[in-house]
Amino acid sequence: MAEVRRHRNGPVTYALRLAVVAYLVLLIGWPLALVGTHAFENGTEAIRGIFEDPDMVAALRLTAVAAVVATAINTVFGVAVSLLLVRNEFPGKRVLSALIDLPLSVSPIVVGLALVLVYGGRDGWFGPTLESAGIEVIFSTPGIVMATAFVALPLVIREVVPVLKEVGTEQEQAARSLGASGWQTFWRITLPSIKWAVVYGVVLTLARSLGEFGAVKVVSGNVLGETRTATLAVEEKYLNFDQEGAYAIAFLLASVSVLAILIVSVLRAIGARQATR
Amino acid sequence: MSTVAESRRGIALPALGHDLTRASGIGLGLAMTWFSLLVLIPLAAVMVTASTTGWSGFWSVVTNDQTAAAIRLTVTAAAGVTLFNVVTGTAIAWVLVRDRFPGKWLLEVVIDVPFALPTIVAGLVLVSLYGVDSPLGLHWANTSMSVWLAFAFVTLPFVVRMVQPVLDELEADVEEAAASLGASRFTVFRRIVLPSLVPAIAAGAALSFARAMGEYGSLVLLSGNLPFESEVTSVRILSAIENDNRAGAAAIASLLLLISLLVIVALDIIQRRVARRG
Structure with missing residues (x-):
């Protein structure tokens, strides 16, 4: 298809190509490469230093745990809401479908503030009740997980909904008419057909969750070795003039996000090739 | 069962x-x-x-000199960067869909980096090229330019990723007909391609504006948060939270929330209009 549309390559084509490449290199490519070179200025010493510091290991572990839990929650919620939105009619569906996208355009600081106002231990709406039941949300891991889940909420849904719309219900109806239970139909028919969309959604959610900063900063309290996440540690190290350490953690985080993008783009390319075959 | x-x-x-x-x-x-x-x-x-402080309380918070300056800077930079993205984003999408050259896949990956890169890391990478030790000699850190730069970085993918699939689906025959009737390439783009891209561009612009309005993480290390110079709205909310002024923080936050809601409504209307046409 692309072949047919190709225009002859005039000077405009080359000028546009050059401008786009230059802009992307200056804005993203070059700065990103600099993080790598800064992190390895003294060989692998800076990275080793991170893994030898128990507080930094704790920060990395907390980030990983929060991201995995938030991703698991968002995946189950995302698949369920996608099915509800695509396969059912119910009052308020249009409002729900619009509101689902809200977390993408709310400032992370506002997310943090919103959670503190409701779950804050001292004077939140539900905080004191939860606190007396022994559940601490704000300044603790549950708060970090909630902030992370909030900011990444729509990512799975945005991937799954278009695919669900496209596959339709024929196969599901066939399975049901042959006596499969709803549960069997879901596992054997529906889930396999949206498998890749779920995988993209999970990878994107994981990448987004590992990197959340603003919302986590507000809800975590940033206690060294306890509620300090990896992104908070980047800020702390940079502001304390430990630039090498900051670049080392930044490099680790950046590697994960670039890897996530690469995985998704390779899977998409394979998917597109299979679709055209 | x-x-x-x-x-x-x-x-x-x-x-x-x-x-x-x-x-x-x-x-x-x-x-x-x-x-x-x-x-x-x-x-x-x-x-x-x-709302606990009433309308007068709300008004005195958002018209406080420092807060008003922060809101003005955020709105100006977010709108400016969004306009910039409308042009560059469409150009980038055009190159990704219509042009072919070795290494193009790398651009595809680079476009998505701002989506997945932690914002604090985004700020750090921008400091390394546009900060004190800038290899380019551009010392934009701690100036209002840094706000524009950070907004441009984090909002880059929105217009591109909305326009790209639409451009990809466009049928070539109308363009070819126009060209064979003597229309220049620019005329073909303006009269035939652009009108079908407008809803996608508008949706991308709305998302880009909303994202920029609430941006925080990428600015922490880059902008220096200087009052009246490079301090944005999110930073004002955070300082109110840190001073235990929750009502003040909520007042500024509700202003941002209102903008987010307006964007959501605008997007919904655009998408519905497109669905009806298609």
Whole structure:
């Protein structure tokens, strides 16, 4: 298809190509490469230093745990809401479908503030009740997980909904008419057909969750070795003039996000090739 | 199949009909409960807390000199960067769809970097090229330019990723007909391609504006948060939170929330208009 549309390559084509490449290199490519070179200025010493510091290991572990839990929650919620939105009619569906996208355009600081106002231990709406039941949300891991889940909420849904719309219900109806239970139909028919969309959604959610900063900063309290996440540690190290350490953690985080993008783009390319075959 | 088992597993069950079955009703209930606890009630709390001081309280918070300056800077930079993205984003999408050259896949990957890169890392990478030790000699850190730069970085993918699929689907024959009738390439673009891209560009612009309005993470290390110079709205909210001035924080936050809501409504209208046409 692309072949047919190709225009002859005039000077405009080359000028546009050059401008786009230059802009992307200056804005993203070059700065990103600099993080790598800064992190390895003294060989692998800076990275080793991170893994030898128990507080930094704790920060990395907390980030990983929060991201995995938030991703698991968002995946189950995302698949369920996608099915509800695509396969059912119910009052308020249009409002729900619009509101689902809200977390993408709310400032992370506002997310943090919103959670503190409701779950804050001292004077939140539900905080004191939860606190007396022994559940601490704000300044603790549950708060970090909630902030992370909030900011990444729509990512799975945005991937799954278009695919669900496209596959339709024929196969599901066939399975049901042959006596499969709803549960069997879901596992054997529906889930396999949206498998890749779920995988993209999970990878994107994981990448987004590992990197959340603003919302986590507000809800975590940033206690060294306890509620300090990896992104908070980047800020702390940079502001304390430990630039090498900051670049080392930044490099680790950046590697994960670039890897996530690469995985998704390779899977998409394979998917597109299979679709055209 | 037993109804008891079905209701217990309810959340993931697909319903085939159009009306809610009992299982998907339970699923809907669970999903809405979680959505309310996580998103709706907390956001409502922001609005309620903001309203406790009344209209005069709200007005005095947002017209405070420093806050007003921050809001002005954020709105100006967000709108400016969005306009810039409308042009560059469309150009980038055009190159990705219509041009072919070795290494193009690398551009595809680079476009998505701002989506996945932690914002604090984004700030750090920008400092390394545009900060004190800039290899380019551009010392933009701690100036209002840094706000424009950070906004341009984090909002880059929105217009590109909305326009790209639409451009990809466009049929070539109308363009070819126009060209064979003597229209220049620019005329073909302006009269034939651009009108079909407008909804996608508008949607991308709305997302880009909303994202820029609330941006925080990428600015922490880059902008220096100097009052009246490079301090944005999110930073004002954070300092109010840190000073334990929750009502003040909520007042500014509700202003941002209102803008987010307007964007959501605009997007919904655009998408509905497109769906009706298509």
